[in-house]
Amino acid sequence: MRTEYQFREIEKAWQSFWEANEIFQAQVNPEKPKYYVLDMFPYPSGAGLHVGHPLGYIASDIMARYKRLQGYEVLHPMGFDSFGLPAEQYAIQTGQHPAITTEQNIARYIEQLKNMGFSFDWSREVRTSDASYYKWTQWIFMQLFNSWYNQETDKAESIETLKTILGAKGSIGLKAVCDEEVTRITAEQWNAMSADEQYAYLLSFRLAYLDDSVVNWCPQLGTVLANDEVKDGVSERGGYPVEQKKMRQWSMRITAYADRLLRGLDEVDWADSLKEQQRNWIGKSIGTDVEFAIENVSDKKIKVFTTRVDTIYGVSFMVLAPEHEWVEELTTPAQKEAVEEYVNWAKTRSELDRVSEVKTVSGVFTGTYVINPMNQERVPLFLADYVLAGYGTGAVMGVPSGDQRDWNFAKHFDLPIPSILDGQKDIDKQADPTKEGKYINSGMINGMGYKEATNTLNAWLEENGIGKGKVQYRMRNAVFSRQRYWGEPVPVYFKPTASGDLLPYLIEESELPLELPKIDKYLPTETGEPPLGRAASDWKYKGQYDYEWSTMPGWAGSSWYWYRYMDATNSGEFASKEAINYWKAVDLYIGGSEHATGHLLYSRFWNKFLKDLGYVPEEEFAKKLINQGMIQGRSNFVYRLKDSAKVTFVSHGLKDQYDVAALHVDVNIVENDVLDLEAFKKSRNDVPADAEFILEDGKYVCGWEVEKMSKSKFNVVNPDDLIAKYGADTLRVYEMFLGPLEQFKPWNTNSISGSHNFLRKVWRLFFDDNTNTSKLVDAPATPEELKVLHTAIRKVQDDLDRFSFNTVVSTLMICVNDLGALKCHKKLVLRELVILLSPYAPHIAEELWAALGEQEGSISYASFPAFNAAFLEENDFNYPISFNGKVKLTLAFPVTATPAEIEAAVLANDQVTKHLEGKTPSKVIVVPKRIVNIVLGK
RNA sequence: GCUUGGGUGGUGGAACUGGUAGACACGCGGGACUUAAAAUCCCGUGAGCCGUAACGCUCGUGUGGGUUCGAUUCCCAUCCCAAGUACCA
Known part of the structure; x- marks a missing residue:
């Protein structure tokens, strides 16, 4: 019998051994310290794994095994984010239920993962599309629906506490994160409301709420598209036009957590670039809302948001976004035509145009003037597309001396550029956004510095009811509805009030999970309702009320899954208290950086929410996060002669001598860039058996290039083949x-x-x-x-x-x-x-x-x-001896030798003397157990 | 534009708080063993130069400066590449 390394037999045998003996099952074991190593769980796609996927899994598995050797109780689970579009699309085409495709893909993934020898505890496997799992996703949704955000305590609380407050004090002065347009009421008004009215009022405060959101609606496909399914205004699939449509959608008040999401970043050990991405995404800016009165219009004021209220005396114009709802009303008859033309032009500009043409100035005068509240100056009101309707108030005060965009605009329209700080330099050439110096031409803040001026103005504006300090975030609330089939049903039904309005109610907790109904087709209904509407006739709550027909987004199931692994089969709770208190949070999380602003932000949000309600102990769910880099493809090329009667390929080193076309060749028949000619001839029908090859050194050498790993580039390497x-x-x-x-x-x-x-x-x-x-x-x-x-x-x-x-x-x-x-x-x-x-x-x-x-x-x-x-202890250390930093020789000295002894011995050495060439060292540096450097003067 | 990374041999990369740049591996060249091949083992391999040789010299971490006895490492400027992004008031 040969004893040569027989990896195939060895690997199969030990994989069976591990499985049969449940070697990697984790336990709640208070005797041992715990370590939780988590991989971002995959979406089980039909293509299976390529060599890039396991990279992070290998690293996490190494850590899991390393920590086990160190005596930790290690939780290292794996599961599947198994709701998603590809399975649904396949279902639309074939009529096959997405659950079947999903099941097949998962089976393939598990087989591949097991072949890699990962030490996953498979007894804890989760699948987001299993009803036993999404029961708890629905349960968390219910908690969100039943909660509001109290800004006094800075946490989410039960909606019951809000009822108590409303009954006692009303909502005037209530500090809560809620709908902007909510009417403030007194306790008396609240108490006078009917039960239905109170219920309707509370909807504006719940963390899960209904709202009109703008979605990408594609009439031809009869469906709502995600932003990345829309390319250049048409659907990626089919190329049909896409329009912006308002729809009643579930949303999540993630903005309530904006500041905590920001602060939490300081606590976690994540890559700086990733933290920075999240900070940018949240986009916090501190500033002031100021209202400008409009000349000849008494019932309206234009509100602007500025981070530099101190520059308000330098305002020489005001700009509205072209999409601003007051544009028509605020345009004078004389300017009507020009404004309309501009607005229509602006509509044709895509986001890409706006971003790529940063330097060009465009805009139009409305004919209207506004009044600067600080000095009563008349300021012209313009429209310009550099102001975005979606951010802040959709209006900006133009301060050309301090903002380059405003400066460009003022130059273009020949508007004044008043100086407001004695520290500003060369403002006739460009804007100077400095905060240095004392204010000039600035009324009540003349002579002040930046801080004092800002505080003075904020106080004065608030006192006079004109403005107010404000924190503005770029982040929007998260839309939570999808008009799709293959997702979690929302555990909500609609019941009419006495006056016939439909109000959303949660189903009972004991009725969870609300399972996906069977439907005949996975498309929207003929009337444009989501696919679940097809089940409507016999899918009703208590046989009479319609359920919510939209489903949850992909991120719902992945925003809490690390807790389910802690206690994956628990049917009474999402995880037991005992398990959560033992495993607490993820110690090491490994996954791709593409989830920076999606999964990683939503997960942090849900985690903070669960903590507020006391279900979990940690504010941040992943202490340490590593983003594995993507593995790119390395494509190989063959070079085919362009004009040749016979099909002829020329080797890479000789290709410059011919007129050739490069063709991708399957990397799996190339070894060390040398092509396997026989395999090549067999692999393609366009290569006849008598094809000729111009070789170098008897070999056909391929060219190569780094590209994305993809089937079309023939550079996909399958781990199964390598194994x-x-x-x-x-x-x-x-x-x-x-x-x-x-x-x-x-x-x-x-x-x-x-x-x-x-x-x-x-x-x-x-x-x-x-x-x-x-x-x-x-x-x-x-x-x-x-x-x-x-x-x-x-x-x-x-x-x-x-x-x-x-x-x-x-x-x-x-x-x-x-x-x-x-x-x-x-x-x-x-x-x-x-x-x-x-x-x-x-x-x-x-x-x-x-x-x-x-x-x-x-x-x-x-x-x-x-x-x-x-x-490792040594008696001697080999000192490199350098002259002016350049090492010339090494000499051994006892590690116990003092620097002085070493210096003396070095200078007495023959070889050293030779290198000195008669010069006297100006200095000798001896760093113990490192180096000796002899400094020679020039 | 901004933010965050990154530029080191033919290739992937190493050098942890400034201390012998190129570990380890691939590839390549040479040799041993063998009828031959595979496998294995040994030697060489940053560039250039001097010499018969042991050995020695010069240059070298994108580029230009600086700090330091000493810089791939720290600072300033600059070029290139990648990812992210927001004309964000």
Whole structure:
């Protein structure tokens, strides 16, 4: 029998062993510290996994296994974000229920994941589309519906506390996050309301609420599209026109949490770029709302938001967004034509046009003037598309001296550019946004500095009822309805009031889950209602009330799933108190950065909400987050002669001598950029058997380029193929060895043989390939062997603690190379080496662990080797001796030598004297156990 | 434009708080073993230069400056690449 490294048998055997013995099942175990390693769970797409997907899973699995070795109770689960569009689209085309497609895809994913040897606790697998899971997504929705945000306590509270407050004090002066247009009422008014009226009033305060939202409606497809399904104003699929349509939609008041979402970022260990993205997305700005009166219009005032109220005396014009609702009314007859023309032109401009033409100035005068409340000056009112209707109040005060855009605008329309600060420089050439200096030409703030001026103005404006300090956020509330089938039903039905208005009511908690009804077709109804409307005739609450027909968005199920893993089969709670209090939050979360402003923001929102209600203990759900970099494709090309009677391909190195066209070639038939000619001829029908190849050095060399990994570019590498050829352990080691986890990098199968050879070298430390014998011996380790081993122990531990997965691989390679050179086959040493290797290559590690005669069954629960610094101690240190920073030689000195002794010895050395060339050193720097530098004057 | 990363051999990358730049691996070249191949092992491999040779010299981390005894690492300026983004008042 050969004992050569038989990875196929080894990997299958250990995967079965792990599964049969439930090796990776996590328990609530207060005896041990816990560690929760989470991967962003995948959407199970029909294409299966490519080599890019497992990258993050490998890293998280290494951490999970490493922490187990360190004695932690590790929770490392996997599941599926299984609601989503592709399955629904497939259902529309084929009529097959999305659940069936989803089930098939998941089965494929699980098979692929199991082949990789991940240490997931599969007993905790979750699927967002299972009713037993979405029951709790619906339950959280109900909690949100039953809550309001109290700004006094700065947290969400039960709607019952709001009723009490309204009954006692009314809503005048109530600090709550609510609909903007809500009418403020007294306690008497509240108490005088009917039950239905009170219920309707409360809807404006609930964290889940109904609102008219603008959606991308595509009449031809009869459906609502997400922003990224719309390209250049038409649907990505089919290219049909898309219009903006107002629809009654469920929304979530995420803006209530804007400030906490911002503050929480300081607590978590996430990449700066990611935090910055979230900060930008939330877009907090502190400023002032100011009302400007309009000349000859008494019933309206224009409200502007400014972050620089201190510049208000420098206002020389005012601008409204072209979409502003008062445009028509505020245009004078003389300007009517020009304004209409401008508004129509502005409508044709896409978002892209607006962004790309930043430098051009456009606008039109309305003919109307507004009055600056500070100095009663008449200021012309313009329209310009640099002002956006969707941000702030849709109106901006123009201060050309301090804002470059305003300055450009003023120059273009020949408006005055008054100076307001003595610190402003060259404002005839450009705007100067400085806050330095004292105010001039500025009425009541003349002579003041920035801070004092701002405070003075805010106080005065508030006192006179003209303005007010305000915090403005860019972030909008989150639309929560989707006009789709394959999502969670919203647990709401509509019941008419006495006057016939429909009000939304929650179903009873005991009636959860509200399951998706069966429907005949997965399209909207003929009247444009969502697909669930098709079930309406026999899908009614208590047999009489219509349910909500829209479903929840994709982010609903993924905004709390890490809690379900803690107690995945609990039917009475989303997770038990005991489980939540043990596992608390995710210690390490790994996933792509593309979720920065979606999933990661919504999840933080729901987590904070659940904490407010006392269901979970932590304000932030993921303490540490690593974004793995995307793996890009590396395409290969062949070069076909353009004018040649016979089909002819020329090798990469010679292609410049011919007129050629580059064609993608399947990377799976190319090795080290050398094309497998036979496979190539078979792979394509457009390559005849007698095709000719112009070779270099007897080989056909392909060109290459980095592109996105995609089928159309023939550069998709399937992990299954690599596992079949090299084994999962090799693939795991190689993916980590490729480079830092966070970095974007192209996939290149070329050097995978290096990782495979490494594992074979490990194998050969244990077994002789030729004589079929074990080389293991029971002998005490030499100091040299211990030094090699402990150098590796220290570095592996240090590197894993800072998530430097790639350098661990080279450390292990060095260790194995060194032990090989020392011909070390001692059990005591190799035992520790195998433990170090086991997080990366768990199958071979288990096999070798068994070969060592270990009785413990699985290496997974061995102890991580204890580092002993004593083995690394040296008597001498080899000092590099440098002259003016350039190293010329090295000299060994005892580590106990003092700098003075070293300096004396160095200067007395013959070689050093030779390098001095008779010069006298002006200075000698000795850094103990580092370097000696001799400074020579010029 | 702004924000955040990043530019190191033929390639992927290493160098943890400033201390021998290029670890480790791929690729390539040479050699041993073999009838041959595979496998394995050994040697070499940043560029340029001097010499018969041991050895030695010069340059070198996008570019230009600076700080320092000493800079891939810190500072300033600048160019290029990637991701994100908002004309945000």
